Amino acid sequence: MSTLEPGRGTHVVTMRDVAKAAGVSVATVSNVINDKPGARIGDEARQRVHNAVAELAYRPNMLAKTLSQGTSRFIGLVADAIATTPFAGQIIHGAQDEAWKNGYVLLVANTDGNQAAEDEAIAMMLEHQVQGILYSTWYHREITVPPMLQQTDAVLVDCFASGSGLASVVPDEEQGGRSATEGLLAAGHRRIAFINTTTPSPAQSGRLAGYRAALDAAGIDFDESLVFLATPEQEGGFVSTTDIIASGASAVFCHNDRVAMGLYDGLREKGLRIPEDMAVMGFDNQDVIAAHLRPPLSTVALPHYELGAAGVRMLLGLESSSGAVPTLIACPPILRHSI
Amino acid sequence: MSTLEPGRGTHVVTMRDVAKAAGVSVATVSNVINDKPGARIGDEARQRVHNAVAELAYRPNMLAKTLSQGTSRFIGLVADAIATTPFAGQIIHGAQDEAWKNGYVLLVANTDGNQAAEDEAIAMMLEHQVQGILYSTWYHREITVPPMLQQTDAVLVDCFASGSGLASVVPDEEQGGRSATEGLLAAGHRRIAFINTTTPSPAQSGRLAGYRAALDAAGIDFDESLVFLATPEQEGGFVSTTDIIASGASAVFCHNDRVAMGLYDGLREKGLRIPEDMAVMGFDNQDVIAAHLRPPLSTVALPHYELGAAGVRMLLGLESSSGAVPTLIACPPILRHSI
Incomplete structure (x- = not known):
């Protein structure tokens, strides 16, 4: 733990990368790396995992890796009410899928609109050196940007703040x-x-x-x-x-x-x-x-999943965004039998 | 970043601790520590924050702290479907509240019952040295324990696995x-x-x-x-x-x-x-x-919030649990006007 290598770029090698390179499942990689007794893994597969680990310079400890690079592979999501509405869940789902796809992990905090809880959640995320924060509300509205949010990159999801300069994605x-x-x-x-x-x-x-x-x-x-x-x-x-x-x-x-x-x-x-x-x-x-x-x-339909996914893409710079005007996501009609 | 102090016990000092000691808000601590220009903070409050930081030996970088101690202040929550049901949200809410109360942060992963996504989620959590993992399903059922779950402490929430020896908490x-x-x-x-x-x-x-x-x-x-x-x-x-x-x-x-x-x-x-x-x-x-x-x-009522909270308490050893029999949480009657 005293001989940390400096990072070699922005991509952190994960177990998933090792599994892909070795042609085995993530579970197999984990079993080999942790030398799990009783795991039935052939010598050949075991060797492939060891080779991939060496080739990719994989380090099991993500935190050590993060520390050597100054930023983490975390994205924060601060939501006012993921729990009290069946809506916001899909925002989280979309954000998580998109984060994972890009090698990031989502840190989720539900604050129930409580200011102190919100400050604590953002502080916690800053302490963990998140790449940035998605700030999300359970229904589309204008918000006042929490001052602490200015200390990192942020994207507003399902909300906006005129004149704040923050990127925002909302339903059309x-x-x-x-x-x-x-x-x-x-x-x-x-x-x-x-x-x-x-x-x-x-x-x-x-x-x-x-x-x-x-x-x-x-x-x-x-x-x-x-x-x-x-x-x-x-x-x-x-x-x-x-x-x-x-x-x-x-x-x-x-x-x-x-x-x-x-x-x-x-x-x-x-x-x-x-x-x-x-x-x-x-x-x-x-x-x-x-x-x-x-x-x-x-x-x-309200496009909650898409809002979360687009928010992550905008935070990571994979999708263009404007600090002046919210990005609009279409609401598709779903025709059943009431008309 | 090269002179990490070893941890001094199991408690990691957070911004919240500093705020409490200094008698100011978490936001004020963050502004002082990050030397935020434009933040209007009196000299006296600023001094109190600096004193508290020194006294508590607070380090803004939680990851460095975690690294020096070998385990993190993370608890993982692997859920099969937080997004597609309005139920599971309250499990997350309860788990998060209880985790925060004890100085932990919840890492949430929604796997939609997909085996590969589940393996990846657990691998990600192990890589981040979580204290343990809550494994949760959106409706009460018997599960087969994912083999990777054996590599850390785990509690089953809203599910159980007979004969697995894992603690479990379910509705009565x-x-x-x-x-x-x-x-x-x-x-x-x-x-x-x-x-x-x-x-x-x-x-x-x-x-x-x-x-x-x-x-x-x-x-x-x-x-x-x-x-x-x-x-x-x-x-x-x-x-x-x-x-x-x-x-x-x-x-x-x-x-x-x-x-x-x-x-x-x-x-x-x-x-x-x-x-x-x-x-x-x-x-x-x-x-x-x-x-x-x-x-x-x-x-x-299904006691989803309580299931999540009890799961965290059991994981942290704050509430007794048995690996042989699931812990039951009461389902309270809610009387309205249909009887």
């Missing part, structure tokens, strides 16, 4: 709103209501802009009396039922799938059928809900 | 099934149907055992014709509707909340009211579903 809310509305237009609807959220947010303004753009392109005048506001949960959709029916609309674009689920309950209670009496379009493509409503919900 | 399925059934008994029901899953699993057998135990304790004979099998999703609950009505039951215990959600749809379609015509009890307390059905669903 306007395109999503346009695609959702176009789905209803394509099914022949002309009088389309929109249940938007009561919460001011990029999703609120972006999806509305997309709804208006789609109507405009179809030559339909925007009618403000067809836009309703509701809390973005099942309860909000349910209480909107009466207004929706009274509006004379034949189709509804809902701010999200939870609102659509509540509207389903409300329409059913009034004896209306979906889509025969009312077509319904959601937003989010939420895992345990969208595909499992009766009828299965047509919706627009 | 039988108590959960008993509590669910007791909730229906307490509301005066005597003829209680059970929609169990078609998938053989500890949840399938444990919840059935709990259902039987509760009936037994209430002096009600077990009637096999009241137990139905269905896929553990909304669709399974929906198609069970006819059988449930034909059974003459006044209440139903559903294998999980998704099944209950599908049954809600089915009962509504038949014109039956919940709970007046049929009482419904779920299992899981799934975040975006249970509280938001109409009426809000009474259910039993």
